[in-house]
Amino acid sequence: MPIRITSEEAPEAGPSRRSVPARSSPELDGEDDMIEEEGWTKETFENRSISKSTHSAIPQLRTTMDKLKEVISRIEEGLEIVKETAIALEDSQQDEPAIDEVENSFFKALDQRELLTMKIGVLEDIINQLRAGEEYSNIESSYEQLSIPRETEYLGKSKRAKYKNSKEYADFRSALWEVNHSTACPPVSQWLEKGPDDESDDDDFDVGGVTQNYRCPITLVLFEDATTSNKCGHNYSGEAIRDLVDSARKSRRPAKCPVTGCSAVLDKTDLKANPALQKRADEFARREKRREDEREEGDDTIAIEDDEEDY
Ligand SMILES: [Zn+2]
Incomplete structure (x- = not known):
């Protein structure tokens, strides 16, 4: 947040106007608006007791889910763009070093999409529980109890575990591969370093590079x-x-x-x-x-x- 010295906050500078408290500064309001656009506000999830009969509880949760889905589709557009950038780099020079950074952006976007998908799943679970008559005395902490373990588990996985079966990653790698090779793309695990827990699943199904x-x-x-x-x-x-x-x-x-x-x-x-x-x-x-x-x-x-x- 930009630090702004105004006459209100610097009483020496101006004769009269000093009554506006910093809390309601326009910057703060602006920030709240931005968060709201992402569909994830404290208000959506303020601590309160809700049940099936709570006015607008389910529609509100549905709206939040829809907003998250919109974010996911924007992330998916981003994945395409990142892939095209990598292809252009590979086309300019085989194994162009900057491709690694681009690949990291691709991974980050995949992670974000996965985490959002989990959030949507949790919201769906909550809605189903509400419909079944469950009451939540503290919706925010119930939400966290449901979502945090899932997120922690995912984020603790190695790259290989996270992306080895990802269709998008296989597609990313195949698209890059075919820029400079006319042979079939090798299995993607060759680009995914092994994590400490990966030894045992070495023989698992591995998405091979599909030749498009x-x-x-x-x-x-x-x-x-x-x-x-x-x-x-x-x-x-x-x-x-x-x-x-x-x-x-x-x-x-x-x-x-x-x-x-x-x-x-x-x-x-x-x-x-x-x-x-x-x-x-x-x-x-x-x-x-x-x-x-x-x-x-x-x-x-x-x-x-x-x-x-x-x-
Ligand atoms: Zn078909």
């Missing part, structure tokens, strides 16, 4: 208007998948996801444009083109256009 495929499973060429199914997570070119859903509907068949082995039945409302994926597909095409050009420069033969990225 930028070809639409329907058109078999690189994505155009990359679109993701919320049901199964598979990706397609936008027009191709919408056509598929339309023609299935016309012939009264279920619109099955065209990815081999996937049994999801899709509706148009399950489809969402995925500009971040499209951007990566475009970058992939650009890098492929650059590699090709480099190869051709080494050759004396006439370059034969291989324009698979021009679809």
Whole structure:
């Protein structure tokens, strides 16, 4: 908080106005507003007894949950941006040292999201208990009793334990890997140092680097208007998948996801444009083109256009 010397606080400086107490300074009010925007105020959680019949208790808890969910979606947007920054660094120089810092930001964002998810879980538990007739004589301390052990447990985990099975981290690592490698990305544990408690779970399932495929499973060429199914997570070119859903509907068949082995039945409302994926597909095409050009420069033969990225 900025320290501000005003005439009110310096009685020598002015003749009259000295009655405003520092407590109600505008800075303090401003700060309260900021905290409120995050959906987490003392007022939401003032010490008081609440039960199912307490006026607005459940709606208020719900509002808080919704605000936390909004924060989570902002964090997820941030994760995308951090990933893109790392990709750009890796593209400028393989294993660029600053990538470590960017990766740390990525971890921090994952942690924040996890902690918020826990808070939401605790609020959900409290709401369910209220509905079941439970009364909380001190909602704030009940909340803390429920949430602090969960948070402490999570924060005490090693990086490897926290992120080894994280889909986002696997995606982060694969995206970085493919900038300078054409082989499959190794399992992510290779980037996650082992903590003291990790010995025993060495053989656990480890999310392998998934090689992202930028070809639409329907058109078999690189994505155009990359679109993701919320049901199964598979990706397609936008027009191709919408056509598929339309023609299935016309012939009264279920619109099955065209990815081999996937049994999801899709509706148009399950489809969402995925500009971040499209951007990566475009970058992939650009890098492929650059590699090709480099190869051709080494050759004396006439370059034969291989324009698979021009679809
Ligand atoms: Zn699918």
